[in-house]
Amino acid sequence: MNAGGDGTLLAVLLLCTMPKRELPFPRSSIGAHMTYTFAKRTTGLRSSAIRDLLKVTEMSDMLSLAGGLPTPDSFPLADLRREADRLLGEYGPRVVQYSATDGVTELRQWIADEYTSILGRPIAVEGEIVVTHGSQQALDLLAKVLVDPGDVVVSESPAYLGAVQAIELFEPRFEVIPGDEHGMQVELLAERLEAGLRPKFVYVVPNFHNPSGATMSLERRKHLAALADRYGLLIVEDDPYGAIRFHGDPLPPVASFTNRVVYLSTFSKIVAPGFRVGWMIGPPEVMGWVARAKQAADLHTSTFAQLLLANVVGRDGWLDAQKARIVPIYRDRCDALSDALESTLGDQIRFHRPDGGMFLWSTFPNIADTTALLHHALQAGVAFVPGNAFTIDQAPDSKARFAYSTLSPNLLGEAAARLANAVAKC
Ligand SMILES: Cc1ncc(COP(=O)(O)O)c(C=O)c1O
The missing domain is CATH 3.40.640.10 (Type I PLP-dependent aspartate aminotransferase-like (Major domain))
Incomplete structure (x- = not known):
């Protein structure tokens, strides 16, 4: 499975696992001719693990549950x-x-x-x-x-x-x-x-x-x-x-x-x-x-x-009609991913089905650090965001965010199957 090359995969894993204060670039960089010194406030400025993951998923045949992109079917072109x-x-x-x-x-x-x-x-x-x-x-x-x-x-x-x-x-x-x-x-x-x-x-x-x-x-x-x-x-x-x-x-x-x-x-x-x-x-x-x-x-x-x-x-009634058109798309995708995760992973995963939105927040009771799971998942061809990306201290945890907004119900089923393969390797 092409995950955007080993270098990129490594870079993504690194960004997802890096403590907040170790930046992927130096705050003071010495070029051939000059030195750039950045403001003190950049010390804590983290890179978005999601935007970084998106780069990988755009380049490959990866199934991405990482970025919460609205489905293009919803755009009223x-x-x-x-x-x-x-x-x-x-x-x-x-x-x-x-x-x-x-x-x-x-x-x-x-x-x-x-x-x-x-x-x-x-x-x-x-x-x-x-x-x-x-x-x-x-x-x-x-x-x-x-x-x-x-x-x-x-x-x-x-x-x-x-x-x-x-x-x-x-x-x-x-x-x-x-x-x-x-x-x-x-x-x-x-x-x-x-x-x-x-x-x-x-x-x-x-x-x-x-x-x-x-x-x-x-x-x-x-x-x-x-x-x-x-x-x-x-x-x-x-x-x-x-x-x-x-x-x-x-x-x-x-x-x-x-x-x-x-x-x-x-x-x-x-x-x-x-x-x-x-x-x-x-x-x-x-x-x-x-x-x-x-x-x-x-x-x-x-x-x-x-x-x-x-x-x-x-325009009169436009927004209600738009909601009536797009909300069922997200409902069906949420159901498809939830059903597939429940049937492929059983008690190895826990989550509450949301009443709306784009995200399923899951706990893997047997996996202490989901960045390790991400490593296997990227190799299996599915991306998601580890839970610690959404915390202030970024300490490893057993949570993961799955966005169901972008893939069709069929592909969500395939993504769950790939994820189950990755869980089996953890
Ligand atoms: C909770 C939350 N707030 C704000 C935003 C930013 O949205 P916008 O595209 O309007 O900048 C997002 C985008 O995903 C979000 O999830």
Whole structure:
């Protein structure tokens, strides 16, 4: 099985197993003519194990359960093409001109209308919304305006790796609260706050968490909101997957129970990620600083992408039809992978089936370090991300994240069979 050459395979294994502080490149590098010295804050900047793995899987006939890429079947190409043509014809040069830092009015109006209904309170087009270059930029901007070196940031564990990367650059001290199948254990956060912990913000992914697939219970959402009000906390509620629910009823966002929330979402999973358009809704004083930081970072998000998306999703009934088309694709893939893992691995694997999203979070009770399993899996032709990539300390563990979003149900069955071969070698 071609895994992109031994060198690449080794590099990936190395990146997945490397302690955080040993970088794959020197912080001060001496070239033929000059020396580059990098900022102290790069010391903790880890490489994304997932992006590194993606490089390998793109180069080979590997079956990848590693990257959580939306399925290309979900992209509404015909609608996008028709609308792009109309925009260029009817709006003319405005669609490719510079535009406002906090976002074009048409898109902010759509966001305000949607969330006035979802959050149950009026959301202002001016002051409470900033359109971002994907939710990833929202995380970067928030860390930039909120975190000084040594400040405490509370995160769930496991955690979305991209958030850890974005926040880590500003040299915080992470306070980790474990999650279970009902999301962050808010009771433990309450105990630490009681004991005097005062974080700059609390980062949560309440719907179909990446990587754990967990959904935070209604009781914990209310409890978290109550803690925010009691202790004057800021909650960062990151919700890229909420629309991809295939079982049960939607739960209200934490932001519907308190104003002390910056809520993030994105078109990446429900329309297409390549536009890089997301949004944040939050208290005007926070959004004001975020908008200034965004001016400095990129002036504004692509005018064309924003207008295109606002006009596509703004059509009556379009978003409901898009969800009705794509959610069953993810449901069937989740079922296919879950069924295949259960039948090929039996009691050698444990997981909770998620109610939505793109990820299955698994424990291998007989394998202490899943980076060893990854080594055999890559040789068997299947890739996944070891659990320790999603922790702050990166200590070896027996967890793994499997993304079922990209492969067809048949290929997911084949991937599970290859994984079973790899488990047998561990
Ligand atoms: C939890 C979470 N937050 C944020 C993002 C970033 O999304 P975007 O494509 O909008 O930058 C992702 C992407 O996978 C994610 O899983």
